[in-house]
Amino acid sequence: MNRILQWLWFFLNNRDYRRYCWARRTKRDAVCLELQQQYPGLTELFDDWGDIHAVDLFGDAAAQREWWEPRSHLFWDLPHIKWIEEPSEYKPRAGYMLVELPLMKTKAEALRMFEKFLDLNETGRKRAHESTKPQFRLIMQKRPGSKYHYHPEGWKLSTATRKALAKAAYVGRLRYRKTPAGKPLSLTDKVLAIKEDPKNPFGWSLTEQDKRDIAKGVYKKGLFGGSEVTLVKRAQKDFDAYVRNTIYGRFPDNS
Numbered sequence: 452m453n454r455i456l457q458w459l460w461f462f463l464n465n466r467d468y469r470r471y472c473w474a475r476r477t478k479r480d481a482v483c484l485e486l487q488q489q490y491p492g493l494t495e496l497f498d499d500w501g502d503i504h505a506v507d508l509f510g511d512a513a514a515q516r517e518w519w520e521p522r523s524h525l526f527w528d529l530p531h532i533k534w535i536e537e538p539s540e541y542k543p544r545a546g547y548m549l550v551e552l553p554l555m556k557t558k559a560e561a562l563r564m565f566e567k568f569l570d571l572n573e574t575g576r577k578r579a580h581e582s583t584k585p586q587f588r589l590i591m592q593k594r595p596g597s598k599y600h601y602h603p604e605g606w607k608l609s610t611a612t613r614k615a616l617a618k619a620a621y622v623g624r625l626r627y628r629k630t631p632a633g634k635p636l637s638l639t640d641k642v643l644a645i646k647e648d649p650k651n652p653f654g655w656s657l658t659e660q661d662k663r664d665i666a667k668g669v670y671k672k673g674l675f676g677g678s679e680v681t682l683v684k685r686a687q688k689d690f691d692a693y694v695r696n697t698i699y700g701r702f703p704d705n706s
């Protein structure tokens with residue numbers, strides 16, 4: 452669930468999806484149509500994710516659970532074996548097959564027979580594309596996974612991607628902070644804010660020289676054109692891309 456909450460946090464920052472949720476909630480059909488034309492898959496995305504702005508997904512555990520439970524299958528499509536009571540009503544689907552399994556005298560015998568069958572099935576999968584029977588080709592396809600998963604790596608993220616996400620989220624939150632004068636933080640303000648936080652994901656901290664420069668009022672001038680400002684810019688760019696692509700059902704995608 453933590454992975455989905457991370458996805459949701461970035462998705463909540465997507466302005467067009469926020470606007471679409473508002474339009475659906477307030478029945479602004481013209482706005483809905485405009486956004487649906489801009490994003491062809493938006494209606495289906497809304498059917499799946501719902502109005503994520505109408506509930507407190509990060510402050511209300513009950514609301515979070517109520518949102519998650521009917522949608523968990525979209526993310527965790529766990530396969531299971533079941534008994535088909537009415538074979539005549541069974542509809543073939545990719546990655547599944549209907550078989551007749553002899554119930555032998557012992558479970559071990561039945562398992563051996565089933566293992567041999569699965570070995571043959573794996574061999575047959577490689578030849579399935581040559582079959583002239585569409586139904587056979589269908590069941591020999593690999594079982595489709597969950598509808599939504601991390602893009603493009605699946606649920607396992609590389610260390611580099613995890614770090615990039617942490618930095619992007621951190622910088623994204625800094626956008627909501629203001630200077631004492633009520634203005635948004637500049638790039639140099641952000642570098643300083645990051646360094647002042649011992650838990651920042653960049654691994655930065657203030658050196659004694661930094662502290663002396665701050666006291667003299669010259670610290671931020673020395674940051675212009677430096678590597679730290681460049682890294683904050685990169686994290687901001689990643690944040691914008693991660694947020695932008697959530698409306699296409701993709702995360703984390705910083706392309």
